[in-house]
Amino acid sequence: MTEVHATKIIYLLFGKCYCFLTIIACLYACPSVAQDKPELEIGGALRFNYNLSSWKDGQKKRGGDFGYDLFRINVKSAFKGIFLDAEYRLYSKEFGGGMLKQGWLGYNFSDKNQIQVGLTQVPFGIQQYNSNNWFFSLPYYVGLEDDHDMGIKYVHAGEKIEYQFAFFKNAEELGFGNNAEISPSRYSYDIAGRNKEVNQLNGKFLYKFGKDSSSRVGVSLQYGGLYNLDTEEIGNHSAFSIHYEWTKGLWNMKVQVVKASHNPKNTSGESRDVVLMAAYGAPYEVAADFTIYTLDISRNVPVKWGPVSNLRFYNDFGFMDKKVSGFTDSFMNVTGVLVTAGSVYTYIDYAAGYNHSWLGGNYINDFAIGNPDAQWEARFNINLGYYF
Numbered sequence: 001m002t003e004v005h006a007t008k009i010i011y012l013l014f015g016k017c018y019c020f021l022t023i024i025a026c027l028y029a030c031p032s033v034a035q036d037k038p039e040l041e042i043g044g045a046l047r048f049n050y051n052l053s054s055w056k057d058g059q060k061k062r063g064g065d066f067g068y069d070l071f072r073i074n075v076k077s078a079f080k081g082i083f084l085d086a087e088y089r090l091y092s093k094e095f096g097g098g099m100l101k102q103g104w105l106g107y108n109f110s111d112k113n114q115i116q117v118g119l120t121q122v123p124f125g126i127q128q129y130n131s132n133n134w135f136f137s138l139p140y141y142v143g144l145e146d147d148h149d150m151g152i153k154y155v156h157a158g159e160k161i162e163y164q165f166a167f168f169k170n171a172e173e174l175g176f177g178n179n180a181e182i183s184p185s186r187y188s189y190d191i192a193g194r195n196k197e198v199n200q201l202n203g204k205f206l207y208k209f210g211k212d213s214s215s216r217v218g219v220s221l222q223y224g225g226l227y228n229l230d231t232e233e234i235g236n237h238s239a240f241s242i243h244y245e246w247t248k249g250l251w252n253m254k255v256q257v258v259k260a261s262h263n264p265k266n267t268s269g270e271s272r273d274v275v276l277m278a279a280y281g282a283p284y285e286v287a288a289d290f291t292i293y294t295l296d297i298s299r300n301v302p303v304k305w306g307p308v309s310n311l312r313f314y315n316d317f318g319f320m321d322k323k324v325s326g327f328t329d330s331f332m333n334v335t336g337v338l339v340t341a342g343s344v345y346t347y348i349d350y351a352a353g354y355n356h357s358w359l360g361g362n363y364i365n366d367f368a369i370g371n372p373d374a375q376w377e378a379r380f381n382i383n384l385g386y387y388f
Helices: 003-026 059-060 137-141
Strands: 041-052 065-079 082-090 098-108 111-123 148-157 163-169 196-210 216-230 234-248 252-265 274-279 281-285 289-303 308-322 330-341 343-353 378-388
Touching: 041 059, 137 252, 137 289, 137 308, 148 196, 196 234, 281 289
Parallel strands: none
Antiparallel strands: 041 065, 041 378, 065 082, 082 098, 098 111, 111 148, 148 163, 163 196, 196 216, 216 234, 234 252, 252 289, 274 281, 289 308, 308 330, 330 343, 343 378
């Protein structure tokens, strides 16, 4: 069987899967128990940020900068068994401006089974976050932590077994042009430039064991297409993750290994060793093939200091091993504490990075070719947020 024929068969199967899941959603559109009145819940957050970065000489001379981070609105609504979950974020213009983080319609078949349609979280790895700090972890910066795409997802949450299956038609689409590149004004990182994510399948399986399900071990699989706007051919991308989370008393540990590969059908002469990804208003390059290892440890310390009720101390470490031998690997380590005081949550982080696009160095290609002569850079960061 030729590669072209195999690709066509795969995408026919994708299409049938999408239609099948859509039919299921329609069949269950009429709930067994109707609500007499619509329900509406509105929340959100206002956050400010202080940071002092080792690679910014002017900032160091003035003692850092303190300013606006974001304002967000969360809306949850339900009527006649169908419910809505949406979050809209407003960053500064330099960081992408306004963007929809998530927005989906859902229906519960039972207390353990649910379907979601719209811009929903991709079921991959430790969720909701594979991190404790404000900066997230390395998988986030390559689209594999807290990613959200357009599609349909089935969720089963049992006492011992959890699984999710999803089909995503594409990432957030804002332009709808025939040959339009994706907009970088998005919350989670997606393939950008002359390639676009299409027809992605995801599956995640989680087994819980120990007292009060203190241990959670899981595997995640992802496979989809990469449509090239120039060649009009479809390449592919895939990712696999094995993850483990352990909680005992006030302690928590997260361990994850992620392996990813991207095979775009670029024009002749264009490198296939890197792909372009975008979020927060700007794109950068990422190695096409890599393995990421993360280890996160945290401990809660309950206190009674006026409004302060809890301190969560943590250290989150990540290592990105790039497949191409000429590329320099990337590292990230964040040590910090989350201070909880009523509705105010404050992250105090010391984030260090080596060949990390957001932590010094070269923003464009630190996650791709990198720099063997790079230095470790660090950012002291305080994020103060009121959540309502």
